[in-house]
Amino acid sequence: MTKTPDVLCIGAMLWDVIGRAPRRMAPGADVPGRIRHIPGGVALNVAIALARWGLVPAVLSAVGRDPEGEALIAQALRLGVVTDHLARDTGLPTDCYMGIEDSEGLIAAIADAHSLEQAGGAILAPLDALPGWTGPVVLDGNLTEDLLAAIARDPRLAQADLRVVPASPGKAERLEPLIAARRGCFYLNRLEAEILAGRACPDAASAAQAVVARGAARVLVTDGPLPAAEAMANGPTLIHRPPAVTVARVTGAGDCFLAAHLAAELTHEPRDAALARAVEASAAHVSGKDVP
Template identity: 30%
Template sequence: MPEQRKPILVMGIFALDLAFRTHKLPAWGETVVGSSLATAPGGKGTNQAIAAARLGAETYFLSKIGMDAFGHIAEAAYREAGVRTDFLRRDPHAATGAAAILLDDASGENAIVVSPGSASALTTAEIDAAHEAIARSACFLTQCELPLPLVRHALGLARSLGVPTVLNPAPAVAGAESLLPLCDFVTPNEHEAQALTGLPVSTLAEAEAAADVLLARGARHAILTLGARGAYVKSATLKQHIPAFDAGPVVDTTGAGDAFNAGFAAALAEGMGVIRAARFGCAVAGIAVTRPGTSPSMPRRHEVEALLARHA
């Protein structure tokens, strides 16, 4: 394992994932019988923090959970993964978040409904209380599952401290484009890039056009994750397509974006350049999609290094 440098600080939510496998999505008013149910720790920030810790990065998680059964599951998940919870707040008055995930039996594609629960009660003062840890970090990573004013405040704090910021603008929400000037790195998938730019992203040429819009609106680097086509990286001085890694049959794509972002942040913390870090993130995602679940699918460091070695 490489010598560790500065830690990563991730802000996001915990949501207990309830994943239902089914042959079809129900219409409103319709009930369908699923083939299986699985539960696991989730929430994009949680998945990213757990994945980064599994990859060997010292990882802090900033969020809020309830003092309920789901909150106890969250604490156990962070403890097992080695995620630092110095800035994990507890709210006795709000329920911990949860997510309903519907998975297609045949393709592994997914549809998700998430309720952030107690994480939405995080305050700017609680974010500010982590400023010393943020200042010591190699990068600050967050998403759009928390209220945008909290995300904007945290990104602005990290930037004021000179810490590189990584925004995974997921899920796609109205107003997220206003965060771009605070982003050293923005990492949308095709759907999120289209929501941010108004442009389709179905080819590499379209990915480059969308990246240009993201850069023009203030992001320093645009890194579009393109599923089976890998990732596209662009900045004022960089432009490169990074192919996806084939680590086996695709089982579940739910955690792919989280795996990429965790791998990318962990690689930055080790001093890798942007292209190499994005390639590392693609390798992490390539393994994650071969397994069911979100945080349980996140690979260990030795697995990623073995995959990279096979594709050297």
Template identity: 30%
Template sequence: MDGEFVLVVGSAVLEISGRTRRRLQPGARQYGHIHASVSGVARNIAENLARLDIETVLLSAIADDDIGQHLITHSTRAGIDCRHMLRVNGAHTATSMLLYEAEDSCTRVDDLSIADSLDSDYLLEHEWLFEKAALIVIDATLSADALETLFELAGLHQVRVCADPTSPLMASRMTPFIANLYLIVPNASETAALCSLDAPATERDSAIGTAQQLVNMGANIAVVTLGEQGLAYADSSGGGYIRAIHTEVVDTSGAGDAFSGAVIFGILNDVPIDEAMRLGVTAASLTLESEDTVLQSLSQELLYDELSA
């Protein structure tokens, strides 16, 4: 790896998800299963990388509360360097509540207000990390100002930036910076906001077209993930499509982040683009088979064993 570590910048979130045994009825009390997990797109990608033995530094904001401490303890144990995270007094650590209904449709509330604390001044104070980074990974929870500064620092120190557009509501924050990106990985529903499409790219041919459009807009590599249908990808030499692995899904949360983490692992190891995509699909499939948001048993060995199986 050319550089000392991967610098991951964005959200760290406690995610609480609930599943009811019966169909939800507004206003009625329901019994079900509630699960809390350490999450956040940037943090999840960082944890996937750390579990794949990549040195990873996370820049993210947490409050001085118990949830913040829990996120730091879990992430540090997973191997992420959390020493430079921003601690904001008197704020709330980012938290999401997800309520799953029949057929996995999900209603969610995200409290990500602390994300705005991760501002330009904080990034500038950590310029020395940008100087030493092998690669930068970001999510779209960063404010417009923070993104501006981040791309200035990345440009100054000539470090490639990989981005996850995070959600349909946040994806358009990335649009002004597509030409500065080495890798961008939207899911189907994020493509509409990102590329100003009338309808999201939801199947093979439109997804390949959208990936190629993102490359025409200046990204080096673009991937459009399509959930159980797999993904489309493109770079300057062309595009392709890879099917998902048929998987007994236990929990969908974190699959996209596992995908991005493993693709970035492949990029750091200079593997051909189609192999990087297959690493991503394999990591996503392993994650889907587990309730873990980031597979706690993930390792290079497991990933390559599954890839060749």
């Protein structure tokens, strides 16, 4: 029997190929390290983290009927993610992400999410079977700007609690239609916030406030090992400093941040406690631990 989801995660579901070197790398370096193939994509990463918090997340995405797609779905099911609402018959291959990390963090990455982009509105077809959805919906910036704009106007999601995250700084501008619609809670790093704000900001708090000034109702901004912040219209700005950790990985930290924050809010924790939980969960992820 299909489980009824608590949260919908709309966006990328793909394989992450992550190469990590234990020391700093220079451009063109060829060094020993470890390479992992793990389930990834912003939407799936958030869903997996939500499942660890005891929620029932479903992913709306495009996954091919190739061996990579079958293996990815099997892994997602094992990790507690509902996969009944995927677009499988697009004739497109399963997407993939490649990242290179060193001891200082991410060196470079390439996201091949062309199948998700080409599938377009087909990934939203399952919303017809979920009428009147009022729960949380995580939106991933791997979606095209046109599709994000359509989602902002979609009557099937008119009452949904939108949680919006860009996939990377290069895709932050895709979120403009949602800011213009004054919908959603945005989860950004400082560079992404600066892109949306249109100016440099000295810290997470000023960056979050700048995006709110652009029209967003609520914005959370992380800044690596520096304090994270939450700003909202007509409310105080909060900050929380992450604990110092040894960096073991960086890919997926923002997705863990979002999932922990959303899980805290769904149990009615106050703003400061929810921000603290998110910051601490993200730091734990960076240190190599999965929480809870």
